[in-house]
Amino acid sequence: MRVVIAEDLALLRDGLVRLLTAHGCTVVEAVDNGPMLVNALVRHRPDVSVIDVRLPPGFTDEGLRAALEARRRVPGLPVLILSQYVEQLYARELLSDRSGGVGYLLKDRVGDVGRFVDAVRQVAAGGTAMDPEVLTLMAEGMSNLAIAARFQVTDKAIGKHTNNIFAKLGLPPSDDHNRRVMAVLAYLQAAPAPPK
Structure with missing residues (x-):
């Protein structure tokens, strides 16, 4: 399974790369900001992407906006959004698009490795993973x-x-x-x- 990761915190980004690699995934690119994310998603067309909601430059909803832009260019692109807080409305537009797998999890769910990896696989398979x-x-x-x-x-x-x-x-x-x-x-x- 080919994965793109978007996370601005270097330790968490590296941890996600290592975790997913250890579970048989190939991380084709790991980026730390919204503009790089759009390019990576369109270029690689991964089986799934794991994206932090808040990315530079503004640390508001750049990750989500980048995911939506990439899905406009590549319909059905599987996207799993991670958020530090319970902000379900961030993902409203993403979740309302029924083409391709989508997910929305709190970052603390990454601590439960089995459930997190299952959620990544579920989204890659076209399913939905909700917190x-x-x-x-x-x-x-x-x-x-x-x-x-x-x-x-x-x-x-x-x-x-x-x-x-x-x-x-x-x-x-x-x-x-x-x-x-x-x-x-x-x-x-x-x-x-x-x-x-």
Whole structure:
């Protein structure tokens, strides 16, 4: 699997290169800013890219904007976005594009190597990898308002995020089924079994 990495922190960038290489990936390029990322993605057309949301020069959403630009040039380019904070709305446009694999994970998920590598492979295969926190809290019975309070974002932001989850899980509005319950069931079925 050919991978492009975009991360401005040298230690994390090198760590990602080593981690993915150790799991059978070929890192074709590792960059530290948005403009270089667009060029690398278009030139290499990797099987998947792992991209920090905030890259130089502005440290706002350059990584995401670079990924979107590259996907405009190469439709369906698989992209896994990493973020330091719970900022699901950053990835709204990316997640609304249903062509090619997409993912959005918090950076601390990289610490769970198995799950991180699985997410990279899932996105490379055309699937979706979403940070499980919102679904976990939904499974605990929390409302959008309570989840929003936990993450210190608006309930509207969580509502948009849950709608993206519904769309990615293929759960259209229905009078016959509760999409929230169906999403939680899908999450529970996909969750790995606890260690014995």
